[in-house]
Amino acid sequence: MIERYTRTAMLLHWLIAMLILGLFGLGIYMADLPLSPQKLKFYSYHKWAGVSVFLLVWVRILWRIKHAPPALPASQPHWQQLAAHAGHGLLYVLMIAAPVSGWLMSSAHGFTTVWFGVLPLPDLIGKDLELAATLKLVHRYLNYSFLAVVIGHALVAIKHQWVDSDGTLNRMLPSHH
Amino acid sequence: MKRSPLLLLLLATLGTSSAFAVEYTTVIPEKSKITFTSKQMGVPVDGKFGKFTATLNFDPAKPEAAKAQIEIDLASVDAGSKEANDEVISKGWFNVKEFPKARFVSTSVKSVGGSRYEARGQMSIKGKTRDMTIAFSYRPAGVNAVFEGLLPLQRTQFGIGEGAWGDTSVVADEVPIKFRLTASQAIATPKK
Numbered sequence: 034m035i036e037r038y039t040r041t042a043m044l045l046h047w048l049i050a051m052l053i054l055g056l057f058g059l060g061i062y063m064a065d066l067p068l069s070p071q072k073l074k075f076y077s078y079h080k081w082a083g084v085s086v087f088l089l090v091w092v093r094i095l096w097r098i099k100h101a102p103p104a105l106p107a108s109q110p111h112w113q114q115l116a117a118h119a120g121h122g123l124l125y126v127l128m129i130a131a132p133v134s135g136w137l138m139s140s141a142h143g144f145t146t147v148w149f150g151v152l153p154l155p156d157l158i159g160k161d162l163e164l165a166a167t168l169k170l171v172h173r174y175l176n177y178s179f180l181a182v183v184i185g186h187a188l189v190a191i192k193h194q195w196v197d198s199d200g201t202l203n204r205m206l207p208s209h210h
Numbered sequence: 211m212k213r214s215p216l217l218l219l220l221l222a223t224l225g226t227s228s229a230f231a232v233e234y235t236t237v238i239p240e241k242s243k244i245t246f247t248s249k250q251m252g253v254p255v256d257g258k259f260g261k262f263t264a265t266l267n268f269d270p271a272k273p274e275a276a277k278a279q280i281e282i283d284l285a286s287v288d289a290g291s292k293e294a295n296d297e298v299i300s301k302g303w304f305n306v307k308e309f310p311k312a313r314f315v316s317t318s319v320k321s322v323g324g325s326r327y328e329a330r331g332q333m334s335i336k337g338k339t340r341d342m343t344i345a346f347s348y349r350p351a352g353v354n355a356v357f358e359g360l361l362p363l364q365r366t367q368f369g370i371g372e373g374a375w376g377d378t379s380v381v382a383d384e385v386p387i388k389f390r391l392t393a394s395q396a397i398a399t400p401k402k
Contacts, residue, residue, distance in 0.1 A: 070381070071374075150252025
């Protein structure tokens, strides 16, 4: 019997995964749209989802501190285990850095981020269009890197499941009984 | 600020008291500003108009005789971003090619207590004229006076943002316009 993540950890993982994939798609799609009411809606949805991820990640980190993840399969070589920990650490860093870069970029453009149109986030930096242009590049390339790491994460999970068949992925899937 | 013959006449007729009346008439552009806040998806976005002219006649002793005319050069708008600036001067918004100016002309002014006043008048934007009431305050500042107030503009009343942009859940209907006008005084010559 393999040891699994807790239900809460699974819920957080898959919820955040879906949000992040949606955010990547929407972010790439909306960036070059001409100005329209639809574009303003998309930008707002993107920001709301991004702030949600930022908050959920902190919940996830706190949960993880209290509930240690299940051990990796003992059959895995040491270097793979190290790589897995490094990769997961990097994902956590990116899950925080990506929304923060978007939040700062928005402030620099002079647009306060208002979560769900209700809760304004503080503007940590004032309006500065030059800085905004730089932060736009930071947000873009940070997220391209993030997307690459997510794809890598998914490919490795697929490899463990269907090539190695070592049950690594099952740790993040609910059991069937 | 150019003074029209009509205003000169007005000045002459206003100065009926035997004492010298202090009247503020000339708006100093460098010390004045007109700003607004649009709300996009619940996000307040600040904007301003860089060019405007205003003609006033305000004597704190006789506020009911006061007059004001404000003209805003709509092409001087800064709506918060380059993208928004290009959009907001276009046909569906201000249509500055056909309607370059917004104009407010007061019809009556009354004191509402303390240093607060209300100016009723007509606002004309994009070929449409609507009655509007502006709340403002008056405060002497050295030899000048500062007038601060709020125009409660509802953009859809003037067709500002047509078609898909008429969706007020995206861009709110209310676009409050704030102004701070600093005016210098002219001493009205008594008739006697």
